[in-house]
Structures are given as structure tokens and as C-alpha cells.
Amino acid sequence: MATDRLSLTFAALADPTRRAILARLLDxxxxxxxLAAPFAMSGPAVSKHLRVLERAGLIKRxxxxxxxxxxxxxxxxxxxxxxxxxxxxxxDASYRRxxxxxxxxxxxxxxxxx
Amino acid sequence: xxxxxxxTTLTVxxxxxxxxxRDFAAPRELIFDMHxxxxxxxxxxxxxxxxxxxxxxxxxxxxxxxxxxWRNVDGDELEMTGEYREVVRPERYVxxxxxxxxxxxxxxxxxxxxxxxxxxxxxxxRDLWDEDAxxxxxxxxxxxxxxxxxxxxxxxxxx
Numbered sequence: 001m002a003t004d005r006l007s008l009t010f011a012a013l014a015d016p017t018r019r020a021i022l023a024r025l026l027d028x029x030x031x032x033x034x035l036a037a038p039f040a041m042s043g044p045a046v047s048k049h050l051r052v053l054e055r056a057g058l059i060k061r062x063x064x065x066x067x068x069x070x071x072x073x074x075x076x077x078x079x080x081x082x083x084x085x086x087x088x089x090x091x092d093a094s095y096r097r098x099x100x101x102x103x104x105x106x107x108x109x110x111x112x113x114x
Numbered sequence: 115x116x117x118x119x120x121x122t123t124l125t126v127x128x129x130x131x132x133x134x135x136r137d138f139a140a141p142r143e144l145i146f147d148m149h150x151x152x153x154x155x156x157x158x159x160x161x162x163x164x165x166x167x168x169x170x171x172x173x174x175x176x177x178x179x180x181x182x183x184w185r186n187v188d189g190d191e192l193e194m195t196g197e198y199r200e201v202v203r204p205e206r207y208v209x210x211x212x213x214x215x216x217x218x219x220x221x222x223x224x225x226x227x228x229x230x231x232x233x234x235x236x237x238x239x240r241d242l243w244d245e246d247a248x249x250x251x252x253x254x255x256x257x258x259x260x261x262x263x264x265x266x267x268x269x270x271x272x273x
Contacts, residue, residue: 084124084132085124087124087134088122088123088124088134089162090161090162091122091124091134091136092121092122093160093161093162093163094158094159094160094161095120095122095136095138095158097157097158097160098138098148098158099120099138100158101148101154101157101158102138102139102140102144102148
């Protein structure tokens with residue numbers, strides 16, 4: 001997955017309203033009106049959040065003009081967990097190298113002491 | 115050469131924080147310096163095979179900037195910049211980190227504790243983006259993330 005795509009997912013997830021919307025969609029498809037109900041928020045404000053989620057590929061929207069149900073698409077979240085594993089691997093590989101470097105310094109130190 | 119392989123662990127602490135933890139058989143002053151001095155960092159902070167770190171500039175004091183740059187054998191380049199917020203050798207340092215683009219700026223707190231000759235490094239990475247919104251959150255993001263991961267699994271088995 002391209003970094004810019006992943007950053008879109010992170011950006012979309014960095015908002016509690018959008019996370020709450022995603023949590024609601026776990027129960028099934030919902031309309032904008034239904035999604036707006038738990039929030040003290042106008043329809044357009046909710047629509048703005050939905051556009052961010054749609055751009056990140058986290059939701060899909062129906063085609064019908066009036067009834068445009070939103071549906072969850074959780075696939076990008078899997079990429080986020082894969083990213084976390086790659087991040088861990090970056091540090092693991094680096095820290096293994098640090099172990100070796102520390103050993104080298106230790107050996108050099110011992111040589112000096114002799 | 116070390117025979118012991120110490121695992122590097124990643125823990126999701128909350129919906130806005132992740133932690134990386136690792137043990138080293140060395141005094142914490144030395145491990146602190148390994149993380150904060152260019153002559154050391156360029157030897158090991160290289161990630162997977164094939165990368166070098168041609169840029170490593172560090173102004174280790176509160177308000178001081180840092181700039182890391184990597185290059186791999188194919189000529190790909192990566193850059194990271196930030197600022198130190200707090201420096202307490204050999205206990206901890208706090209810095210910001212930026213990858214550029216749409217990536218959120220993060221705040222990283224790195225702590226070094228030593229017991230029986232083993233130094234434990236823990237760094238906690240916290241998203242700085244939309245901080246007020248994070249404070250206002252009502253749901254357990256970590257739990258939701260797990261639910262969504264399960265959901266993805268189920269979904270991927272469908273045609």
C-alpha cells in the first residue's frame with residue numbers, strides 16, 4: 001500500500017466522530033440521517049466526515065440519490081495493522097544492529113584494557 | 115557477538131499511543147548516548163538491510179532541531195525531522211517527529227531504566243494531530259480496532 005494511501009487512513013481515523021461513525025457501521029449500513037442522530041451535528045457536517053471516510057476507502061456509499069446508505073469497508077484497517085508490524089520490524093532490525101555495535105565497542109574497550 | 119535475541123515489542127497503549135520496548139545488556143548512559151549521538155546512531159538506526167543514514171543532525175537541547183535522512187541501495191530516500199522538547203540524560207528525552215506530507219506530527223517520549231545491568235528502552239509515540247479531538251473521544255479505540263480487524267478477516271473470506 002502506498003504511503004499516501006495509508007496516511008489517508010490515519011488521517012480519517014484521527015477523529016473521534018469518524019471513529020464513532022465507523023463503530024456504528026459495524027452494526028450494518030446506515031443513512032446519513034441515522035449516522036448524524038447521535039451527534040449534535042448538522043447533516044452537512046456529518047457528510048463532510050463521510051467524504052473523508054470515503055476518500056480513505058473506509059466506507060462505501062450507495063448510488064440512490066435520496067437513500068444513500070453508508071457501508072463499512074474495513075480493508076484499509078488491515079493495512080494499518082500491517083504498517084504497525086513493519087514499524088516494529090524496523091526497530092527490531094535496528095536494535096539487533098545496535099546489539100552488534102555494542103559488542104564491537106566492548107571488544108575494542110577490552111583490547112585497550114589489555 | 116550476542117547470543118541472546120531480545121525481542122522488540124510493540125504495544126498499543128491507548129487509542130492514541132503506541133509503545134516500543136527493548137532491553138539491552140549495557141548501562142543506560144551508554145544506551146542513551148546510542149540514541150542521541152550521530153556518531154553512534156548512523157551505525158545502527160538503519161532498519162532493514164540495504165539502508166544507510168547519510169544525514170544525522172542533532173541539536174540535543176530543548177528547542178533543538180534534529181534531522182535524519184536515509185538512502186537505500188536503489189536510491190530511495192527517507193527523511194524525518196523534529197525538535198527536542200526535553201532532555202534529561204540518561205533518564206529520558208522527549209521529541210517531536212515529522213515524516214512530512216499528510217502524516218500527523220507525533221510526540222515521542224523515550225525513557226531509559228536500568229536494573230541489574232540491563233537497560234530497558236521504552237518509547238511512547240503519541241499522535242499530535244487533532245489532540246483536542248482525541249481528548250474528547252468516547253470510545254475505546256483500541257477495542258474498536260480489534261473488532262474491525264476481526265470484521266476484515268470475516269469479510270475477506272466472502273467472495
